Amino acid sequence: xxxxxxxxxxxxxxxxxxxxxxxxxxxxxxxxxxxxxxxxxxxxxxxxxxxxxxxxxxxxxxxxxxxxxxxxxxxxxxxxxxxxxxxxxxxxxxxxxxxxxxxxxxxxxxxx
Amino acid sequence: xxxxxxxxxxxxxxxxxxxxxxxxxxxxxxxxxxxxxxxxxxxxxxxxxxxxxxxxxxxxxxxxxxxxxxxxxxxxxxxxxxxxxxxxxxxxxxxxxxxxxxxxxxxxxxx
Numbered sequence: 001x002x003x004x005x006x007x008x009x010x011x012x013x014x015x016x017x018x019x020x021x022x023x024x025x026x027x028x029x030x031x032x033x034x035x036x037x038x039x040x041x042x043x044x045x046x047x048x049x050x051x052x053x054x055x056x057x058x059x060x061x062x063x064x065x066x067x068x069x070x071x072x073x074x075x076x077x078x079x080x081x082x083x084x085x086x087x088x089x090x091x092x093x094x095x096x097x098x099x100x101x102x103x104x105x106x107x108x109x110x111x112x
Numbered sequence: 113x114x115x116x117x118x119x120x121x122x123x124x125x126x127x128x129x130x131x132x133x134x135x136x137x138x139x140x141x142x143x144x145x146x147x148x149x150x151x152x153x154x155x156x157x158x159x160x161x162x163x164x165x166x167x168x169x170x171x172x173x174x175x176x177x178x179x180x181x182x183x184x185x186x187x188x189x190x191x192x193x194x195x196x197x198x199x200x201x202x203x204x205x206x207x208x209x210x211x212x213x214x215x216x217x218x219x220x221x222x223x
Contacts, residue, residue: 004154033209042116042200042213043155056209090154097209100143103155 002027004093004104012110013081021076021107025093032074033101034066037088049074050097078109086111114138116214118201123220130188132217134201137182141203144177145211146186149198158186158199193221 005024013019025032031050035043045058049068063079072093078085088108092101115137124130136144142163147155161168161175161184168175174187188195198216 006154031209033211040215042202042215043211045210045212048209050209058210092155092211098142098204100145100157100160101211102157103147105154 004091004102006089006091006104006107008107009105010108010110012112014112015081015083017081017111018077018079019081019109021078021089021091021109022073023076023091023093023104024073025091026102029093029095029102030072031094031097031099032068032072033092033094034074034076035090035092035103036060037090037106039087043090046076048097055097081111083111085109114203114205114212116201116203116212118199118214118217120215121218121220123222124191126191126193126221126223128191130186130191130195130219132186132188132199132201132219134184134186134214135182136184136201136203136212138203138205138212139182140205140207141182142206143204144175144184145200145202145204146173146175147200147202147213149200149216150196155200188219191219191221195219196221 033048034046037043047057052068088106145160146158172189201214
């Protein structure tokens with residue numbers, strides 16, 4: 001039974017570029033949440049997707065957007081990258097919006 | 113507002129018990145979680161407790177919840193070198209989908 005998978009594992013971008021991160025949920029899960037974890041901090045909630053719609057959003061600007069596909073996988077897009085966007089981006093999946101979330105290994109993004 | 117606080121560091125001797133403490137502010141918290149993060153890795157769910165429970169035990173792990181004081185603790189019995197990691201306390205309110213995390217407690221094990 002595959003857990004949550006994310007790609008790529010690492011990414012280097014320059015300021016102003018755009019990036020797309022991908023997540024496949026754990027088998028049987030239909031909800032995907034995205035978190036940003038800056039160095040030395042706990043994860044911060046970005047948004048959650050359920051039934052292909054954004055259901056709840058944290059305190060992140062519109063440069064952060066996402067998508068959920070019919071197979072429940074999800075993408076996180078970040079436009080106009082800033083140095084401060086450098087972080088570990090974690091995807092979590094659950095069965096339903098309010099159920100226990102299981103995390104993937106993350107994508108480490110470095111913005112130069 | 114929503115906030116979760118943890119101490120930053122804990123050092124214990126191998127074989128001793130480790131106790132990691134956490135306080136939270138959201139009185140509507142429904143689920144409280146403990147996640148473990150090893151270097152360069154994602155978060156591993158260790159255990160969780162529902163807000164109407166006082167205690168939950170799972171093998172070497174014991175979670176204690178004092179809802180009145182909004183205090184949560186994680187006890188790891190017979191701490192081993194493989195327990196070295198950062199431990200995150202987290203909570204979720206009844207009406208929310210998002211999980212609010214603390215800043216993590218780095219547990220180090222000395223021989």
